[in-house]
Amino acid sequence: GNSVTQMEGPVTLSEEAFLTINCTYTATGYPSLFWYVQYPGEGLQLLLKATKADDKGSNKGFEATYRKETTSFHLEKGSVQVSDSAVYFCALRRRNYGGSQGNLIFGKGTKLSVKP
């Protein structure tokens, strides 16, 4: 079956620290991969995406590279800010369309807290 596994939180970092949130997936075929962010009291927002192997998604200083050989899509940022404190969700969508297969499958979320 299809699934997404991401590192458990919470993750607490100091401002300007380097961030990595690991995400691995299991899927048949070639899924598209996404990172979503949920700020306190809000819904989810798309942070970045990659649709094929070796693609790198990037936005707001965050990056993630689609690694087919390791089935991974780790999220990284070189220098985090207090405003990055949020919950981060890794997600995949299979290419086969039909029924619920076309829907996003989310990981369980990783809560990040950045201290000044």
Next chain:
Amino acid sequence: EADIYQTPRYLVIGTGKKITLECSQTMGHDKMYWYQQDPGMELHLIHYSYGVNSTEKGDLSSESTVSRIRTEHFPLTLESARPSHTSQYLCASSGVPGQGRSYNSPLHFGNGTRLTVT
């Protein structure tokens, strides 16, 4: 800027009451979704729709029902609320207007309804 709107933002209601959570989007998206988010943050898909008059149950069984009479509107109804229904409910939509089903279009989420059943 949210183009998908959920009301109410917070709802506290007694057991046995009927409630409807509203969700509307102004982007002309064909696909809409309801997710239930538990206190541990995990998201569970409970309903989805690929267009008007299309509704399907999601991966997590839910006692709620949905309807899709208009493209922009996807309300969720609980006929008889129970404390076990206490949760955050997130509505989302996706799809490129006028281009039918678009595989890689991202989901746009509303800010959610936090439901508490006492």
